[in-house]
Amino acid sequence: MGDLIQAIVAKYNYWIYITLMMIGLYAMIAKNNLVKKIVGMNIFQTAIILFYVSTGVKRGGTLPIIEHGHGGHSHVIHAADYINPLPHVLMLTAIVVSVATLGVALALAIRIYNRYNTLEEDEILAQIREE
Amino acid sequence: MVWPLDLAILTLVVIVGIGAITVKDLLGAAILFGAYSFMMCLLWSIMGAVDVAFTEASVGAGVSTVFFVAAVFRTSRRTKD
Amino acid sequence: MKTIGLIIAVLTGALLIYATADFPAWGDPHSPASLHVSPYYIEKTIEETAVPNIVTSVLADYRGYDTMYETTVIFSAGVACFLLLRTFRRKEPEERLYRHVLTGVTIHAKRGKLPPSGDFERIDTAWTPPDLIIKTMCRLLIPFIQLFALYVIAHGHHSPGGGFQGGVMLGASVILLAISQDLRTAVRRLGEKVDALLCAAGVFIYAGTGALCLLLGLNFLDYSALVRVLPCDPIMARSHGIFIVEIGVGIAVMATMIWIYCNVSSSGEYDEGL
Numbered sequence A: 001m002g003d004l005i006q007a008i009v010a011k012y013n014y015w016i017y018i019t020l021m022m023i024g025l026y027a028m029i030a031k032n033n034l035v036k037k038i039v040g041m042n043i044f045q046t047a048i049i050l051f052y053v054s055t056g057v058k059r060g061g062t063l064p065i066i067e068h069g070h071g072g073h074s075h076v077i078h079a080a081d082y083i084n085p086l087p088h089v090l091m092l093t094a095i096v097v098s099v100a101t102l103g104v105a106l107a108l109a110i111r112i113y114n115r116y117n118t119l120e121e122d123e124i125l126a127q128i129r130e131e
Numbered sequence B: 001m002v003w004p005l006d007l008a009i010l011t012l013v014v015i016v017g018i019g020a021i022t023v024k025d026l027l028g029a030a031i032l033f034g035a036y037s038f039m040m041c042l043l044w045s046i047m048g049a050v051d052v053a054f055t056e057a058s059v060g061a062g063v064s065t066v067f068f069v070a071a072v073f074r075t076s077r078r079t080k081d
Numbered sequence C: 001m002k003t004i005g006l007i008i009a010v011l012t013g014a015l016l017i018y019a020t021a022d023f024p025a026w027g028d029p030h031s032p033a034s035l036h037v038s039p040y041y042i043e044k045t046i047e048e049t050a051v052p053n054i055v056t057s058v059l060a061d062y063r064g065y066d067t068m069y070e071t072t073v074i075f076s077a078g079v080a081c082f083l084l085l086r087t088f089r090r091k092e093p094e095e096r097l098y099r100h101v102l103t104g105v106t107i108h109a110k111r112g113k114l115p116p117s118g119d120f121e122r123i124d125t126a127w128t129p130p131d132l133i134i135k136t137m138c139r140l141l142i143p144f145i146q147l148f149a150l151y152v153i154a155h156g157h158h159s160p161g162g163g164f165q166g167g168v169m170l171g172a173s174v175i176l177l178a179i180s181q182d183l184r185t186a187v188r189r190l191g192e193k194v195d196a197l198l199c200a201a202g203v204f205i206y207a208g209t210g211a212l213c214l215l216l217g218l219n220f221l222d223y224s225a226l227v228r229v230l231p232c233d234p235i236m237a238r239s240h241g242i243f244i245v246e247i248g249v250g251i252a253v254m255a256t257m258i259w260i261y262c263n264v265s266s267s268g269e270y271d272e273g274l
Helices: A002-030 A034-054 A086-116 A121-130 B003-022 B026-047 B050-074 C002-022 C038-049 C054-062 C064-085 C132-154 C163-180 C183-189 C192-215 C223-228 C234-265
Strands: C095-100 C106-110 C120-123
Touching: A002 A034, A002 B003, A002 C002, A034 A086, A034 B003, A034 B026, A034 B050, A086 A121, A086 B050, A086 C054, A086 C064, A086 C234, B003 B026, B026 B050, B050 C163, B050 C234, C038 C054, C038 C234, C054 C064, C054 C234, C064 C192, C064 C234, C132 C163, C132 C234, C163 C183, C163 C234, C183 C234, C192 C223, C192 C234, C223 C234
Parallel strands: none
Antiparallel strands: C095 C106, C095 C120
């Protein structure tokens, strides 16, 4: 029982991130409205970014900006004092790509609305079948 | 890392995320999505990822929410589900 | 559909939670993600590039190739939005609406244009009177937002920030102008063609710096080749190279945010905004 509590305390963060990802995945599959699907896609993307950034956290580490960095090369830098900056770099790209994808997805939704006059998926499919 | 703060913000994020996909008004969903982005920014600031938090605050809680509201304005606002 | 979605989500979630049994504990300093490449970046960034912000130096120097393609992705998203939505109307609408500024009287002018004078302004069918408080406050705020955004771009070496964040804030300042007043006002300040050319110019600055380093003798995007052009030593040349590409990224991101907003909020017609 003791190490079950230990395991839960060490890992509960990951479980909450997985819950967020599954909320986004459910919205993308099961919702009828197109804008709700796009909101679900963005929730999924930010949850994955959260998961990646959390793999770089170190207990006792500080921000990835070198202190006393201006003049002196005289300080020895230990890698264990700073948190891992590599996931941050990759996730900066991911955030900017997600906003680009959001722009294109909303443009597509506006075009679909102009053509079919509704944004509900079942009504769009019914109109396509009638043509 | 202060764990009660972390747990509180994570619970709020899950609640706001479920709310953003459940409300029947699309403008409300867009605003709740902006709140969700801002909570994510707070989480990353707590973890020490300040560059990522800055980008998410400006992109997610700023420009993304504006795009959503503009698209909802151009299409319809009510939804049945 | 909802039950299928629920089953899929629960099943995938259960599989992922089962897989977390193999993960290192949260916040472990000896997890494998922090042991291989990133200690090199943390320890060597000051003596090789003289930039204290490790994220900026890795983003623009050590992994600069990825960032160049990310800028290209942003540009292509702007082009995709433009190609999807933009319509050029072949014929003029039948009547134009003009409003006399002093008295508020609206005139429908059929098949003719009123000569432009200060007394009449052109409005659209979805026109609402702009609120004086919002208009004045936004006009006072926008220069300060732009100044802060330029500070964020320029100070990205020493503080959190950099090209993306500053570029998004610059774009947000023009979007604020379009929201608080009129889309026509914002398009008059920053025209559509200039915006598209700025977007391409940002990508060109980034790739052009890389090609310049190639022409000067070293690898593509190896900024220490810039010692032939700039009067400094190779370490400071890398720092200045990072600054130049951050400017390119900022310009591209700003232009794309404005472009996507103008296309989405007016459905491509550029007459009425939000």
